[in-house]
Amino acid sequence: QQQVKQSPQSLIVQKGGISIINCAYENTAFDYFPWYQQFPGKGPALLIAIRPDVSEKKEGRFTISFNKSAKQFSLHIMDSQPGDSATYFCAATMNRDDKIIFGKGTRLHILP
Amino acid sequence: DAGITQSPRHKVTETGTPVTLRCHQTENHRYMYWYRQDPGHGLRLIHYSYGVKDTDKGEVSDGYSVSRSKTEDFLLTLESATSSQTSVYFCAISGQGDNGYTFGSGTRLTVV
Numbered sequence: 626q627q628q629v630k631q632s633p634q635s636l637i638v639q640k641g642g643i644s645i646i647n648c649a650y651e652n653t654a655f656d657y658f659p660w661y662q663q664f665p666g667k668g669p670a671l672l673i674a675i676r677p678d679v680s681e682k683k684e685g686r687f688t689i690s691f692n693k694s695a696k697q698f699s700l701h702i703m704d705s706q707p708g709d710s711a712t713y714f715c716a717a718t719m720n721r722d723d724k725i726i727f728g729k730g731t732r733l734h735i736l737p
Numbered sequence: 738d739a740g741i742t743q744s745p746r747h748k749v750t751e752t753g754t755p756v757t758l759r760c761h762q763t764e765n766h767r768y769m770y771w772y773r774q775d776p777g778h779g780l781r782l783i784h785y786s787y788g789v790k791d792t793d794k795g796e797v798s799d800g801y802s803v804s805r806s807k808t809e810d811f812l813l814t815l816e817s818a819t820s821s822q823t824s825v826y827f828c829a830i831s832g833q834g835d836n837g838y839t840f841g842s843g844t845r846l847t848v849v
Contacts, residue, residue, distance in 0.1 A: 627796075631779075659837045668827050668840030669780070714779060724770065724795065725838060729779035 627652060629717050631728025639736050644702040646731045648715035651696065655717040659725065660689065660700050663712045672713070673700070705735045740764040743828050743841035750848055756815040758844050760828030762808075768831035769811040770838070771795075771803065773824040780827065786811055818848045 661669035782795030784803040829838040
């Protein structure tokens with residue numbers, strides 16, 4: 626019940642295309658869903674986050690879609706660029722200051 | 738990353754030796770976390786702290802101990818290092834607001 630399942634493990638997208646990463650959870654007590662971006666040799670960094678009372682949140686080219694009834698959420702990267710090539714982690718927590726449960730990550734590669 | 742530093746950045750040690758990794762923050766945040774990152778497993782929580790001398794176990798705590806005697810420092814100790822503890826270790830801090838975690842740059846530990 627504490628798991629966050631993330632797919633795909635790896636993803637290759639052409640420059641300018643849409644990258645989509647999906648996550649699912651079981652615990653309905655989760656109330657904060659952040660996404661982290663990690664470049665090689667660096668620590669993960671918060672990219673965008675959403676709460677379950679909102680179905681969509683957009684920040685620039687990055688959009689989180691949230692389906693509370695299905696217990697699923699996804700990250701869409703519009704107009705994907707080679708600089709977006711990184712590992713992306715979805716995550717969930719029951720309290721914003723509580724420990725975060727991470728998905729296993731998606732390695733995204735954008736072809737130039 | 739600004740406000741959080743990990744040391745050392747790299748370490749090679751022999752099986753059976755004790756190892757201590759240090760996380761230092763200048764943000765005065767109450768919450769601190771240790772994660773390990775391994776291919777195919779994503780980020781897994783080892784231990785976390787909600788304040789000075791207030792620590793708890795995460796999902797992969799066996800073989801690890803922590804200490805937090807000051808707000809700014811969170812130490813992770815491998816009592817007797819094993820090859821299975823070869824990994825990249827990340828420290829994270831959590832503050833107020835919807836800013837999520839701030840991660841350090843990581844420590845790459847190799848146990849030979």
